[in-house]
Amino acid sequence: MTSQSIREDRDDSYVIIGDGVAGSSAADVLAEQTDDASITVLTAESEPLYNRILIKEYAKGTVPEETVQIHDQAWYDERDIDLELDTRVSTIETDDNAVVTAAGERYHYDKLLVATGGTPRSLPVPNADAEGVTSFWTIEDARRIREKAAAAETGTIVGGGLLGIDYAAIAAAQDVDASYLIREDRWFSRAMSETGAAIVHDALDERGVTPVLETTVDHFETDDDGHVVATVDSEGDVYDSDCVGVAIGTESNTAFLEGTPIPVDDGVLVDGRLQTDDPDVYAAGDVAQYHDRRLGRPVKNGSWGSAAAQGEHAAENMLAPAGAGEHFEFVPSYTVTHFSFPMASFGHPGLGETYRERTYGETEWRRLAFRDGMLVGGVLIGDLSVLQPLKELTASGRRVQGRAGELLAPTFDGLADVTAASPIASD
Ligand SMILES: Cc1cc2nc3c(=O)[nH]c(=O)nc-3n(C[C@H](O)[C@H](O)[C@H](O)COP(=O)(O)OP(=O)(O)OC[C@H]3O[C@@H](n4cnc5c(N)ncnc54)[C@H](O)[C@@H]3O)c2cc1C
Structure with a gap:
């Protein structure tokens, strides 16, 4: 095992796991507000921060790949941030304040930020790993999806949420005749009523994407080369599928925290200051399940704007004296x-x-x-x-x-007269 990158001449060392918008925003704040700190960003991906929101437009074929890039290596160099690409963290040792990578390298930290986001869930059905069955989170995925959709005449989308609708839009833009399989009786059922969902179903239909409600995938059929050719649902109905997009939710990337004292539930459990039980370890972005003071419960936000704001907020708190950090308040x-x-x-x-x-x-x-x-x-x-x-x-x-x-008035622009003695419960 080798010991990495801790510049003995530096004041404090900050390690960030994840170079998504949360990790990258945190690194930016740390670089701006410290003079001589060691700042290291470790990421499993092969490229610096890109715009995850825009990769759907790239997959649609409406924008070139360059428009997706946000930072290049020079951005990190200018800020004296050590960016380690293709570096997967396998565990952390909180007693020694050390991060250990899959390659066996160790990084010491004074403060650590976990900003590892999520990974799409895969379907537990036969042939879910067939060629042509994709999930969607990274630019690599977007390249694959763009190529598959461009070559496809028919397709199936699985999963009635916000990423599913992106797949549907890609299918429509790439002229794929697609069926959209949704387990519930409507799209985005946790937030939409039948009336609202019907507006979206009609819009999908108009674009050649047919919603098929209250059904699940039983299995995929493949050709002799192992490429998907059809989706068979729980009713036994068969949908021709030159390509398939699976978007059935994400799981927080917390496996590397198993066996450590860092508490994990649906994500990394942090308080309102984005700090875990360990005062040297923080979490931000999609992976953070933070205590929301208004709701009085832990929540995850799952949006770009919130991940960016949490990264900045966590960095400010990592720099603050013990116990002095601010609470995170944000409506995504x-x-x-x-x-x-x-x-x-x-x-x-x-x-x-x-x-x-x-x-x-x-x-x-x-x-x-x-x-x-x-x-x-x-x-x-x-x-x-x-x-x-x-x-x-x-x-x-x-x-x-x-x-x-x-x-619900058509022109609502605020309730100036609404007051409350104690709008936010104290924790
Ligand atoms: C196709 C698509 C469309 C979207 N559209 C929208 C939208 O329109 N509006 C919106 O608000 N949000 C949208 N989102 C969601 C938004 O992109 C995320 O909420 C946001 O990117 C989360 O940022 P993050 O930094 O928390 O995590 P991520 O962006 O997931 O970054 C986490 C990083 O950590 C790395 N990592 C994970 N585990 C390890 C490990 N063990 N070791 C090292 N590195 C690791 C990952 O490789 C990744 O680079 C979309 C997402 C996708 C995929």
Whole structure:
């Protein structure tokens, strides 16, 4: 085992696992706010930070690959950040403040940030690993999907969530005649009612993607070369499939923390300051399951904007004196622009105890989720001008019982008169 990279002449050493937007944003803040610290970013990927949001546009064939890149090696060099590509972390040793890689290298840290994101779940069915069956998270995946979709006439998409809709848009853009298999009775069922989902189903149909509801994949059929040719669902129906996109959710990349004292649930469990039980170890981005003070429970955000903000926030807290870090407060949002109408999900649209919705037109609709009298999230179709005031109201944690009608007014731009003595519960 070799010992790596700790420059003895440096003050503090910061190690970040993951060069997604969370890890990279953290490195940027650390570089900006320290004079002589050692900052190391370890990533399993082969290229520096790129725009994960844009890889769907690349896979559609609408933008060239260069537009996806965000940082090049020079960006890290200019900030004196040591970027280690193709470096997978296999464990951490918290007693020794050391990160150990799969190649057996050790990196000492004074403070460590875990920003390892997630990995798509695979389907536990026969031939799920056949050639032509893809999942979608990295630029490598996008290259494969673009190539497969361009050559395909027929395809199947599996999984009724936000990544599934990206696959559907890619199929439509690449003229693939696709069936979209959804286990539930509607797309994005944890956040949408039948009325809202029907708008999306119609838009998919118009683009040659047929939603098939309440069904699951039984197995895939392959040709003699092991390439997928068909998807067979739980009803025994057969869908010709020159290509298949599987988007049935992600699992947090926490396997390397097994056997360590760092607590893991659905992600790395951190407090409101993004700090684990170990005061030297923080987590940020999709992998972080942080204590949300408004909701009074641990949540994961799963969006680009939130991951960037968490990376910056964690870095600020890593630099702060012990116990002095700020709480992370953020209302994430996720915009879908594949159709003739825009769509946005914000906050935690599936965490409501009660829901109220309103239809304004053929492709204009709004649904809001309430919990403990607070607005906690929602989904908007058509008019996104209300997104910002609704996010602000969500962030405020203010009680809005009996005010849903006003929040659903077509021109809502805030509730100036709403006050609450204690909008955010203290932890
Ligand atoms: C196709 C697609 C479209 C999306 N569209 C949107 C959108 O429209 N809007 C939106 O808000 N969000 C979108 N997202 C989600 C958004 O991209 C993520 O929320 C965000 O990228 C998470 O950033 P992160 O830094 O937390 O994790 P990631 O970007 O997943 O980065 C984690 C990094 O850690 C590395 N890593 C993992 N394990 C290890 C290990 N053991 N050792 C070393 N390195 C490791 C990984 O290789 C990866 O590079 C989309 C995601 C995808 C895949």
